[in-house]
Amino acid sequence: MRSFPEPGESRPELSRRRVLAIGAAAAAIPVAAGLGPAGQAAHAREVSAAATPYEQRFLDLYGKITNPANGYFSPEGIPYHSVETLIVEAPDHGHETTSEAYSYLIWLQAMYGKVTGDWTRFNSAWETMEKFMIPTRADQPTNSFYNAAKPATYAPERDTPAQYPAPLDPSVAAGSDPLAAELRSAYGTDDIYGMHWLQDVDNTYGLGGAGTAPTYINTFQRGPQESVWETVPHPCRDDFTHGGRNGYLDLFTGDASYARQWKFTNAPDADARAVQAAYWAHKWATAQGKQGQVAATVAKAAKMGDYLRYALFDKYFKKVGDCTSPSGCAPGGGKNSAHYLLSWYYAWGGALDTSAGWAWRIGCSHSHGGYQNPLAAHALSSYAPLAPKSATGRADWAQSLKRQLEFYRWLQSAEGAIAGGATNSWQGRYATPPAGTPTFYGMYYDEKPVYHDPPSNQWFGFQAWSMERVAAYYHQTGAADAKAVLDKWVTWALAHTSVNSDGSYLFPSTLSWSGQPDTWNPSRPGANSGLHVSVVDRTNDVGVAGAYARTLVYYAARAGHARARATAKALLDGMWSHHQDARGVAVPEKRADYNRFDDAVYVPNGWSGRMPNGDAVNSTSDFTSIRSFYKKDPDWPKVQAYLSGGNAPTFTYHRFWAQVDVALALGAYAELLES
Numbered sequence: 001m002r003s004f005p006e007p008g009e010s011r012p013e014l015s016r017r018r019v020l021a022i023g024a025a026a027a028a029i030p031v032a033a034g035l036g037p038a039g040q041a042a043h044a045r046e047v048s049a050a051a052t053p054y055e056q057r058f059l060d061l062y063g064k065i066t067n068p069a070n071g072y073f074s075p076e077g078i079p080y081h082s083v084e085t086l087i088v089e090a091p092d093h094g095h096e097t098t099s100e101a102y103s104y105l106i107w108l109q110a111m112y113g114k115v116t117g118d119w120t121r122f123n124s125a126w127e128t129m130e131k132f133m134i135p136t137r138a139d140q141p142t143n144s145f146y147n148a149a150k151p152a153t154y155a156p157e158r159d160t161p162a163q164y165p166a167p168l169d170p171s172v173a174a175g176s177d178p179l180a181a182e183l184r185s186a187y188g189t190d191d192i193y194g195m196h197w198l199q200d201v202d203n204t205y206g207l208g209g210a211g212t213a214p215t216y217i218n219t220f221q222r223g224p225q226e227s228v229w230e231t232v233p234h235p236c237r238d239d240f241t242h243g244g245r246n247g248y249l250d251l252f253t254g255d256a257s258y259a260r261q262w263k264f265t266n267a268p269d270a271d272a273r274a275v276q277a278a279y280w281a282h283k284w285a286t287a288q289g290k291q292g293q294v295a296a297t298v299a300k301a302a303k304m305g306d307y308l309r310y311a312l313f314d315k316y317f318k319k320v321g322d323c324t325s326p327s328g329c330a331p332g333g334g335k336n337s338a339h340y341l342l343s344w345y346y347a348w349g350g351a352l353d354t355s356a357g358w359a360w361r362i363g364c365s366h367s368h369g370g371y372q373n374p375l376a377a378h379a380l381s382s383y384a385p386l387a388p389k390s391a392t393g394r395a396d397w398a399q400s401l402k403r404q405l406e407f408y409r410w411l412q413s414a415e416g417a418i419a420g421g422a423t424n425s426w427q428g429r430y431a432t433p434p435a436g437t438p439t440f441y442g443m444y445y446d447e448k449p450v451y452h453d454p455p456s457n458q459w460f461g462f463q464a465w466s467m468e469r470v471a472a473y474y475h476q477t478g479a480a481d482a483k484a485v486l487d488k489w490v491t492w493a494l495a496h497t498s499v500n501s502d503g504s505y506l507f508p509s510t511l512s513w514s515g516q517p518d519t520w521n522p523s524r525p526g527a528n529s530g531l532h533v534s535v536v537d538r539t540n541d542v543g544v545a546g547a548y549a550r551t552l553v554y555y556a557a558r559a560g561h562a563r564a565r566a567t568a569k570a571l572l573d574g575m576w577s578h579h580q581d582a583r584g585v586a587v588p589e590k591r592a593d594y595n596r597f598d599d600a601v602y603v604p605n606g607w608s609g610r611m612p613n614g615d616a617v618n619s620t621s622d623f624t625s626i627r628s629f630y631k632k633d634p635d636w637p638k639v640q641a642y643l644s645g646g647n648a649p650t651f652t653y654h655r656f657w658a659q660v661d662v663a664l665a666l667g668a669y670a671e672l673l674e675s
Contacts, residue, residue: 054670055115057576061584061663062112065656070583072656074201077128078214079105083583083654086635088594092219092228092627095202097656099195099270102129104660107277111667114284119293122281126297129274132214133195135264139216139237142262142350143190145357148180152360154316154326155253157428161222161230161602167254175317175332177361179309179390186389187303192348192361194307195274196236197267204629206612207235207242218265220451221252222602223428227453229599229623233611237262239352243617244609251607259356263349268311268342269465272373275305276469279379279386291385298385305380306388309396310346312338313363314424321442323424324432338396339424339443340403341367344450365425366449369411369418370462374482375473377401403441408470408485410440410520410528416492417533418466418485419513420457421449440520447513460508460539463493464547471554475672478558486555490564493548496535499570503577507548509539540578542585543658545571549665557672565673572669575662581652584659592648594639597624 051059065072071083079101081087082094091098106129109122154172158164184190200207200215208215216236220226234248239260244250246258278294278301285294314320317337323329331337343364350359379386381397388394411419422443426433438445448455456462467489474482497507512534518526549571556565579585601621609617615626624630630639638649 051115052670052674054572054666054674057572058111058115058663058666058670061659061666062108064582064584065108065659065663070654072654072659074214076132076201076214077124078102078132078199078201079656080201081656084635084651086630086633086639087651087653087655088228088597090228091198092231092233093200093204094653095200095204096217097199097201099133099197099267100273101656102133102195103270103273103277104657105129106274107280108660108663110277110281110284111664113281113294114671115667117288117290119281119285119290122294123297126274126278126300129195130300133199134193135191135196135216135236135262137189137191140191140262140264140348140350141352141354142357142359143192143348144359145350146180146190146359146361148177150174151177151317152362156326157425158223159427160225164222164602165250165252165254165604169326172316172326173331175314175319175330175337177313177317178334178337179313180361182390182392183306186306186391186393192264192307192310193300193303194264194266194271194310194346195304196264197270197345198265200233205233205627207233209241216264218263224448224450224452227451227596227599229596230601232601232603232617232621232626236264237352242610242612244607248609251603259358260352261349262352263347265345265347266308266311267345268308269371269373271304271308271311272342272371272376275301275308275376275379275386276373276472277301279375279383282383282385295385302380302386302388305376305386305397306390306393308342308346309393310348310361310363311343312340312396312400313343313346314339315362315365315428317363318365318424318430320424321439323430323442324426326430329425329430335392335396337363338399339365339367339422339441340396340400341407341422342371342373342400342404343367344371365428366421366423366446367407367443368421368449368456368462369408370456370466372404372407372466373469374401374404375469375476377404378473378477405470405479405481405485406520406522407440408466409481409525410517412485412488412517412528413513413531413533414527414529415533416488416490417463417511418489419517419531419533420445420447422446423449438517438519445516447516457513458511458536460511461541461544461547463489463508463511464544464551467493468547468551468554471551471558475554475558483559486559490552490555490561492533494563494567496538497567498538499567499574503570503574504540505545505571505574506538506540507545507571508535509541509544510536512536540574540587541658542575542579542587543655543661545575546658546661546663546665550661550668553665553668553672568665568669568673572662572665583654585662586652586654586658588650588652590648590650594642594649597622597630597639598643599623601626 081091085094087094106125109125113119155166219231238247240247282298314337317332319330319332320339348361377400433444448457499505515530517528517531549568552564552568
């Protein structure tokens with residue numbers, strides 16, 4: 001049986017069909033509860049008239065995002081990864097979605113509530129997420145068989161897809177899971193309350209059977225070198241209907257026999273973002289005297305944060321620190337298997353057969369600087385409305401907050417950017433790292449945690465996403481340790497940001513790294529004089545610009561930093577002046593990587609199966625051959641021309657998260673800096 005996945009997740013990682021379009025976009029009339037058409041129109045005029053200029057920009061962009069004609073949502077109200085279908089990044093199709101998108105959906109509606117005072121859409125956004133992206137009891141039917149003393153069977157992670165399937169090794173002892181009993185006691189269930197990370201919204205692959213119902217799927221499973229171009233999409237409910245004789249299981253795990261099973265993978269940064277959004281919703285609603293309207297949803301966010309603690313633990317609950325062999329790394333007991341950092345995933349699964357049940361759970365040994373969220377940790381540890389019900393949830397998040405802030409300091413380069421991360425399991429198999437590898441509480445520095453194609457540390461977007469959370473935490477608390485990291489980071493980022501006289505702008509895109517940090521000494525942190533970053537190229541990407549601008553907004557508002565304030569405004573104004581279109585804000589992108597549509601997908605010799613549409617899966621498969629539906633996409637001729645020797649194609653994508661990042665930046669600027 002497959003006792004653990006080796007999930008990968010994006011990166012690189014809001015609301016309903018009921019629409020608001022106010023102001024310049026004026027695409028539709030908002031559905032205001034209890035109002036007829038005339039009342040709705042009056043409501044729209046009142047909100048628009050009350051809006052400040054940057055609030056109005058937020059409302060205009062919100063109107064474009066939520067206009068059904070613009071294509072951001074499925075008929076169920078689920079946000080697609082992008083309006084366009086032909087797009088390959090972490091999701092391998094635009095009408096898939098991620099837990100990331102759902103978390104942005106919730107945050108967008110929180111900001112809408114802040115601007116308008118209408119909290120029904122925030123609550124509805126959470127309900128949509130809960131209905132479609134948190135597995136139900138029927139989806140995870142055998143959790144009651146889970147044995148916390150033996151959480152999962154060990155198997156080594158391998159370096160390349162060609163080294164899979166990886167064999168299960170029951171001789172390696174896992175530690176005990178200290179959360180299961182506590183969560184069962186707090187919530188009266190054995191089921192997990194967390195989002196799965198990837199969903200085929202329109203059932204494009206057909207892995208969900210007949211029809212178009214949203215379907216849980218997975219892709220990444222085979223080590224750090226497995227790019228999206230080398231994945232084999234497969235269902236989270238593997239009942240052997242598709243794939244080979246054992247479904248898809250024996251592509252990933254070697255075992256003597258295979259059972260029909262279910263399995264899910266959580267992306268912790270997305271769940272933490274949903275908690276972060278709930279924190280803001282409660283703060284803003286309280287300022288309006290409407291906290292009672294969001295209280296039930298905020299309580300659910302606290303519950304999600306309670307379960308999110310699985311991301312704070314080593315993959316097999318091994319004791320954290322100095323793990324250099326599978327058998328030599330001691331099984332953990334109590335909380336000594338917690339690294340207290342937001343890791344790349346947690347996962348859980350079990351048998352489909354309830355008469356012969358079993359279940360497993362794993363944490364993750366690998367933590368990336370870009371995934372940390374000190375504001376969520378602060379909310380879950382110190383903000384009473386988001387207090388988890390469990391006995392030790394608040395204490396765990398308090399420890400995580402402290403550890404995350406130390407992690408940033410440890411990973412901060414001499415220039416100011418934040419480096420990759422750390423692992424408690426070198427190479428994913430508790431191997432011995434190279435001599436001299438720096439450590440953080442016994443975990444080993446990893447320049448590019450989790451994935452190498454492309455390196456997980458090169459995208460500036462992770463810098464902007466993560467520093468926004470640090471800046472928001474600093475804005476709320478004035479914490480000196482957060483300010484120290486931000487002072488250095490903002491100075492570096494601004495030094496590589498330019499704004500031209502016409503309002504066009506550029507900021508870092510691809511980063512290159514050298515050296516390594518000093519081994520962490522909490523009483524005397526090193527200067528990291530040997531850890532360096534350089535900017536390879538720059539971009540005007542709108543989504544990252546939104547996250548970057550919001551970072552600068554929170555920092556400037558608390559620190560009184562004039563240049564950060566001016567640059568945030570310049571980025572927002574530049575996007576508004578240069579990059580608006582009928583669907584939102586977007587810039588053209590040349591996709592040279594689309595030459596990989598014909599990349600080989602490793603399938604072992606002798607393995608043979610089929611995708612639901614009949615596409616063969618065998619040793620001659622490539623990315624497109626198991627996704628033949630792409631050849632019917634209206635944008636396929638652009639890719640085909642490139643594969644036939646033409647120029648790299650250019651696309652203008654409308655990613656949901658990117659639109660929301662810009663909208664949130666407009667709202668934050670209106671709240672904190674607009675005068």
